[in-house]
Amino acid sequence: MAGNRELKRRIRSAGSISKITRAMEAVSGSKMLRAQERSHKGEQYQQLLVSMIEHIKQNSTSFATHPLLSAPNPDAPALTIAISSDRGLAGAFNTNLFRLLEENLSSHTLIITIGKKISHYARKTNWEMIATIDSLSDYPEYSDIRPASDVAIEEYLGGRASSISVAYQKHVNTIQSIPTIQQILPIPESEVVASAAETKKSTVFEPSAEVLLEELLSYSVAVSLYQVVLSSKAAEQSARMVAMKNASKNAKGLSKGLQRVYNREYQKRVTSEISDVITAKMALQ
Numbered sequence: 188m189a190g191n192r193e194l195k196r197r198i199r200s201a202g203s204i205s206k207i208t209r210a211m212e213a214v215s216g217s218k219m220l221r222a223q224e225r226s227h228k229g230e231q232y233q234q235l236l237v238s239m240i241e242h243i244k245q246n247s248t249s250f251a252t253h254p255l256l257s258a259p260n261p262d263a264p265a266l267t268i269a270i271s272s273d274r275g276l277a278g279a280f281n282t283n284l285f286r287l288l289e290e291n292l293s294s295h296t297l298i299i300t301i302g303k304k305i306s307h308y309a310r311k312t313n314w315e316m317i318a319t320i321d322s323l324s325d326y327p328e329y330s331d332i333r334p335a336s337d338v339a340i341e342e343y344l345g346g347r348a349s350s351i352s353v354a355y356q357k358h359v360n361t362i363q364s365i366p367t368i369q370q371i372l373p374i375p376e377s378e379v380v381a382s383a384a385e386t387k388k389s390t391v392f393e394p395s396a397e398v399l400l401e402e403l404l405s406y407s408v409a410v411s412l413y414q415v416v417l418s419s420k421a422a423e424q425s426a427r428m429v430a431m432k433n434a435s436k437n438a439k440g441l442s443k444g445l446q447r448v449y450n451r452e453y454q455k456r457v458t459s460e461i462s463d464v465i466t467a468k469m470a471l472q
Contacts, residue, residue, distance in 0.1 A: 191456075194449040198442055205438035208431045211276070215428035218325055219361070222421040225326065226358060229417045233410055240403050246396045255374050255404045260346035266297040266317075266339060267368070270355040270416055271305035272423045273322045278430040280356060280364070280423055281305070287366040288354055297348055299335050301416065317342065325420065329413050336409035343372050351408075353415045356422040362429060364422035371411045374404065 269288060271281050281304045292298070294313040300306040301320045309316050318338045323331055342348040351372035356364040392399055 191449065191452060194445055194452065198445045198449065201438050201442035201445060205435050205442065208434040208438060212428055212431035212435060215424050215431055219421065219424035219428050221326065222417070222424045223358070226414070226417040226421040229414045233407075233414045236403070236407055236410055240400070240407060242390070243392065243396050243399050243403065246390055246392065253400065253404060254344055255340075255372060255408065257373055258349045259344060261349050263347055263349040264293075264295045264297055264315075266299065266342055266348035266351045267292060268299045268301065268335060268339060268351065268353045268412065269305045269309070270353065270419045271300075271302035271308075272419075273303040275304070276430060277423055277427040278433075280426040281308075283366045284354065284356055287368065291354075291368055297342065299339060301332075301335060323416070323420075325424070327413075327416055327420065329409070332413045332416055333409055336412045339372070339412075340405060340408060353412060355415050355419040356426075358418045358422035358425065361425045364426060369415065371408055374408070 267288070269284070271284055275281070284305070285308055292314065296314050298309055298314045298316050299318045300309050300316060301323065303321050306316075306319045306321055309319075318335060320331070320335055339348070339351050343351055350370060352368050352370045354366075354368045357367040357369075358364050
């Protein structure tokens with residue numbers, strides 16, 4: 188009897204877990220759709236910004252000498268901005284990111300962390316953590332990310348960092364994200380090539396093209412970081428939804444398996460009781 192009670196308790200527990208994970212799967216699915224939409228719109232905005240900078244570059248004489256295009260101190264250590272989730276229950280989302288960092292970062296690397304998980308992990312390593320954002324909402328705003336961007340640019344222009352890269356989970360689709368390290372400073376050569384017609388157009392800028400570039404280049408670094416955070420959030424919600432879906436499936440399978448065991452034990456007990464009754468009746472005859 189004690190064994191049957193334990194089986195019934197475990198069956199109820201598995202059923203309760205399945206209900207919780209199904210609810211979390213539904214919540215994560217809703218958040219995932221919104222995060223994916225924000226990431227897509229942010230990507231479009233970033234492309235327009237890069238296109239604008241490309242056009243202004245055609246009319247500027249100081250673009251090649253801008254300090255954000257070449258490292259002020261190439262001998263300085265690299266700086267990495269690492270982005271993780273604040274919570275777990277997202278499968279291997281954070282673990283794969285940590286593995287990527289361990290494989291690519293040296294012990295002298297400077298690091299800025301965004302997210303509780305990477306902040307806690309970085310404190311256990313030899314990396315020099317110069318700034319941290321411990322937590323972000325599920326739908327972060329540009330103003331939430333700008334302080335990290337400002338610190339990174341200050342370190343770079345001050346010659347204390349030779350380059351700035353971002354380590355994050357790049358969202359591909361609902362079931363796939365890629366641990367990625369992406370350089371943002373020095374600003375890579377633009378992949379957006381102005382069309383011939385656009386290049387030939389004579390544009391009058393107010394203020395001057397040089398002044399616009401001064402503002403837009405630093406702004407583009409912050410926008411690039413913000414877009415990376417949006418992509419990471421979309422990947423996080425996707426990973427959590429898939430993890431909860433798998434957990435629901437496993438809990439359901441466990442519940443069915445335990446129910447079969449319970450049914451077999453119950454059948455054995457009933458058969459044994461029937462056998463005892465028949466044996467007793469035959470003994471009385």
